[in-house]
Structure formats: structure tokens, C-alpha cells
Amino acid sequence: MKLTYFQGDPPNFGDELNATMWAELLPANFFDDDPSTLFVGIGSVIQHNYPKDAKKVVVGSGYGGYTKKPDVHDGTWEFHFVRGPQTTEALGLHPDLAVADAAILLRQTKLPAPAADIKVGFMPHYESIERGNWKAACDLAGITFIDPSRPPDQVIAQILGAELVITEAMHGAIVADALRTPWIGVKAMHHVHRFKWHDWAQALDIDYDPAFLFPSNLREAWALSTGRGGSGPRAMALCTSRPAAPFNTACLHMAARSLQRLARQNPSLSSDAATERATDRAMTAIDGLIARYVRKEAFA
Structure with a gap:
């Protein structure tokens, strides 16, 4: 599976979180750079311009309207959760997939010390x-x-x-x-x-x-x-x-x-309750992702 995200010039904070956050949340060697399966994570990166035959595994991404809508019902897309209800509505997905942007999972990672003297x-x-x-x-x-x-x-x-x-x-x-x-x-x-x-x-x-x-x-x-x-x-x-x-x-x-x-x-x-609920739902999806792919590789 290949980690796939937008890489801008200059680098963009939201997109660059992909390069650091997933390493803490997923097992070592989860990504092997195999382009036949693409991990589509943080960002407005549900787009139509991925290789047609590649499998697209969506984990907390959103549709941003930057490209035309992809055909997510062509058998090459696998959704674990998406950013919000406008994404599910735009793409014809089940409403229950609308959880939160994947960056909410920073709450489950080790964070740096807060910077001082910022009002x-x-x-x-x-x-x-x-x-x-x-x-x-x-x-x-x-x-x-x-x-x-x-x-x-x-x-x-x-x-x-x-x-x-x-x-x-x-x-x-x-x-x-x-x-x-x-x-x-x-x-x-x-x-x-x-x-x-x-x-x-x-x-x-x-x-x-x-x-x-x-x-x-x-x-x-x-x-x-x-x-x-x-x-x-x-x-x-x-x-x-x-x-x-x-x-x-x-x-x-x-x-x-x-x-x-x-x-x-x-x-x-947002309310503490809404944030905690979304975090729990996103982590449940991550647990399912790991069980699906790590177990599959372990018994391959």
C-alpha cells in the first residue's frame, strides 16, 4: 500500500501531517509503496485522477470540489470514513461514513510541548x-x-x-x-x-x-x-x-x-462530546483497517 497525499510547494501543514501522523497510528511497514493500492488520507484528495486500476483506500479524506467527482462505485474504492456529510452527499456514499477529518486523530498521538508566549x-x-x-x-x-x-x-x-x-x-x-x-x-x-x-x-x-x-x-x-x-x-x-x-x-x-x-x-x-465521539469512531475505523490489512498480510 502506498501513502498518497498532496505535496505542494511550499509544503502545506495539513497535507504534511500525512507524513508524520500515520507512522504513529499504523503498524511499522504498513506502507510498502506498492502503487496498486493507494492510501488516501488527510486532505481534499478524493479525486478522479488516480490510476483507474489502482485500489483507493480512503481514511478520513474529503471531496473538495477541486476536480470533477470520481466514480466511487466502480469497484476500486474502499471507504473507512470521510471528512463530513457534504462529501458523502456529493459522492453518493452512506451518511454513516461522515465522521471527521482524519487529522482529529492527532489526539491519539504523542504531541510536542506547547510553544511559549503565544497569545x-x-x-x-x-x-x-x-x-x-x-x-x-x-x-x-x-x-x-x-x-x-x-x-x-x-x-x-x-x-x-x-x-x-x-x-x-x-x-x-x-x-x-x-x-x-x-x-x-x-x-x-x-x-x-x-x-x-x-x-x-x-x-x-x-x-x-x-x-x-x-x-x-x-x-x-x-x-x-x-x-x-x-x-x-x-x-x-x-x-x-x-x-x-x-x-x-x-x-x-x-x-x-x-x-x-x-x-x-x-x-x-466543537463540544467535547462531539470531538470525543468522532475520535472514537475514527479510531474504530483505524482498528478495522489494521485488522483487514495486517491480518491479510500475516496469513498471505
């Missing part, structure tokens, strides 16, 4: 690191910048140590919620990243109402207003030219004030 942290979506100017905005606001491209243990330590996490990155909220750090979700600058939030939130009975965060520069304002990525030649020419400089500076200060305003709002957190 409020902000984690942008990893694409906003290149497009936006969030480190400078956080510095102006007196808020800790949580970089989603850093190694997972460093990010987890910051989330554990924070009193509040404001996050554009969905896995900033998922991990904060799982580890019981209050969080505030902000509307993603690019619209394609919004569907999946509701999928996860519904699974945990969270009344999710994303907050507006002022863009940190003109490129993000372009992305927010046009629904595009903000990286095309026209956007780059308009947003990085010399005449744009004062507008970028104004955006930066508005973004910092927006972060400060959000830090005073009431945060979100």
Missing part, C-alpha cells in the same frame, strides 16, 4: 504566503504568525501554546479544534477553498460562519474580488507596480487592524 496566532492558507504579506501584517498587529509551510511539529506546538488561533487554513482550525485551542475561521481569499470547511464543520456540529479578513495587499484583493488566484500577468502587473505601493501599504495596515478586531471576537470550538 493569538494567525495561520494563512499556504497559498497566501506567496500571494499575501501576512508575516508583516501579524508583526504590525502584535500577533504570532503561524507559517503553514513549517514542519508539522513546529506548527502543532504553536497551536497548542496559543490562547486563540485565527486561521484561513482549514487544518489550522481542524487541529486547533482537535487539541481544544479556541479558533476563528476566516473566509479563504480564493473561493475554491471554501466548500471543504462546511463539510468538516457539519461533521462536528459546528455552526461555522467564516469571518471577513481584509486582504493584506492588492494581489489578495484581486483574488478576493475576481475569484482568481492573483498570480496571472495582469494581476501581477497591476498589483506590484510602483504606483500600487501606497495601496499595498494601506492594505497591510487594514489587514493588521482586521486581525486585531478578530482577536476580540468570540471563538469557535
Whole structure:
């Protein structure tokens, strides 16, 4: 079985959890890099573009709308649980498969020591690191910048140590919620990243109402207003030219004030009961996965 997940440039916190978390939860040598069976774990990675003949073993993934819907009834898909009810509805799966994002299972792993001296942290979506100017905005606001491209243990330590996490990155909220750090979700600058939030939130009975965060520069304002990525030649020419400089500076200060305003709002957190229930259901699914595949190999 081959561990399969999205690998971005720069690395993305939620996806990179696959490289560390499963090693603690599954037996040694569970993965052998055999591409005939793909382990589809954390992320919006239920997609149509896997090899047609490969078996796809889904463990806590979600459908994010990034690609067309795969035919999950073609006999090559095996579902243990998925991120939420929007995934089951979109793909025609049994509603009982909607448990939670697999990253909730960090609760069952050894965690790093909490980082010290963090009151409020902000984690942008990893694409906003290149497009936006969030480190400078956080510095102006007196808020800790949580970089989603850093190694997972460093990010987890910051989330554990924070009193509040404001996050554009969905896995900033998922991990904060799982580890019981209050969080505030902000509307993603690019619209394609919004569907999946509701999928996860519904699974945990969270009344999710994303907050507006002022863009940190003109490129993000372009992305927010046009629904595009903000990286095309026209956007780059308009947003990085010399005449744009004062507008970028104004955006930066508005973004910092927006972060400060959000830090005073009431945060979100799923109930202890919902989180414990989802964790238990996810671990039951993991036990079933191990019994199915380890036992099969032991008697092969």
C-alpha cells in the first residue's frame, strides 16, 4: 500500500501531517509503496485522477470540489470514513461514513510541548504566503504568525501554546479544534477553498460562519474580488507596480487592524462530546483497517 497525499510547494501543514501522523497510528511497514493500492488520507484528495486500476483506500479524506467527482462505485474504492456529510452527499456514499477529518486523530498521538508566549496566532492558507504579506501584517498587529509551510511539529506546538488561533487554513482550525485551542475561521481569499470547511464543520456540529479578513495587499484583493488566484500577468502587473505601493501599504495596515478586531471576537470550538465521539469512531475505523490489512498480510 502506498501513502498518497498532496505535496505542494511550499509544503502545506495539513497535507504534511500525512507524513508524520500515520507512522504513529499504523503498524511499522504498513506502507510498502506498492502503487496498486493507494492510501488516501488527510486532505481534499478524493479525486478522479488516480490510476483507474489502482485500489483507493480512503481514511478520513474529503471531496473538495477541486476536480470533477470520481466514480466511487466502480469497484476500486474502499471507504473507512470521510471528512463530513457534504462529501458523502456529493459522492453518493452512506451518511454513516461522515465522521471527521482524519487529522482529529492527532489526539491519539504523542504531541510536542506547547510553544511559549503565544497569545493569538494567525495561520494563512499556504497559498497566501506567496500571494499575501501576512508575516508583516501579524508583526504590525502584535500577533504570532503561524507559517503553514513549517514542519508539522513546529506548527502543532504553536497551536497548542496559543490562547486563540485565527486561521484561513482549514487544518489550522481542524487541529486547533482537535487539541481544544479556541479558533476563528476566516473566509479563504480564493473561493475554491471554501466548500471543504462546511463539510468538516457539519461533521462536528459546528455552526461555522467564516469571518471577513481584509486582504493584506492588492494581489489578495484581486483574488478576493475576481475569484482568481492573483498570480496571472495582469494581476501581477497591476498589483506590484510602483504606483500600487501606497495601496499595498494601506492594505497591510487594514489587514493588521482586521486581525486585531478578530482577536476580540468570540471563538469557535466543537463540544467535547462531539470531538470525543468522532475520535472514537475514527479510531474504530483505524482498528478495522489494521485488522483487514495486517491480518491479510500475516496469513498471505
